[in-house]
Amino acid sequence: MSGVIREISVKREVLEQFLEMCREMYPNENIMLIRGKVKNGAAAIEEFLIPPFSTYGNSFSGFSPFMIPFDLSIIGVAHSHPSGNVMPSNEDFNHFFGRIMIIAGYPYNVNILKAYDGNGATIPVKVL
Ligand SMILES: [Zn+2]
Numbered sequence: 085m086s087g088v089i090r091e092i093s094v095k096r097e098v099l100e101q102f103l104e105m106c107r108e109m110y111p112n113e114n115i116m117l118i119r120g121k122v123k124n125g126a127a128a129i130e131e132f133l134i135p136p137f138s139t140y141g142n143s144f145s146g147f148s149p150f151m152i153p154f155d156l157s158i159i160g161v162a163h164s165h166p167s168g169n170v171m172p173s174n175e176d177f178n179h180f181f182g183r184i185m186i187i188a189g190y191p192y193n194v195n196i197l198k199a200y201d202g203n204g205a206t207i208p209v210k211v212l
Pocket of ligand 1: 164176
């Protein structure tokens with residue numbers, strides 16, 4: 085599991101499902117697993133999944149990577165920032181799982197969404 089990811093693509097209706105969950109969970113954080121494929125440095129998101137045993141709260145701490153089933157199709161984690169600030173926190177990087185991290189900021193639309201790799205570099209997200 086190495087190599088730089090230069091681009092992420094996701095269908096609008098798939099992304100909308102994640103954003104809709106973010107709106108439903110507000111003012112709490114929404115956390116979902118990202119299922120997809122990585123090929124030649126491009127990640128294609130197929131779906132967002134509710135992690136098993138997650139406890140929703142106003143912090144990322146309710147989520148443990150140890151609770152994620154071993155599944156190579158899980159390529160990362162997406163979560164929401166009710167503050168609207170899409171900068172990842174130190175805690176976010178401590179909880180980094182997989183290869184990409186997506187953060188959606190309140191009020192949860194495609195314009196307030198950023199993707200990062202494990203080094204904190206932003207990855208462009210192409211909405212199909
Ligand atoms: Zn966060």
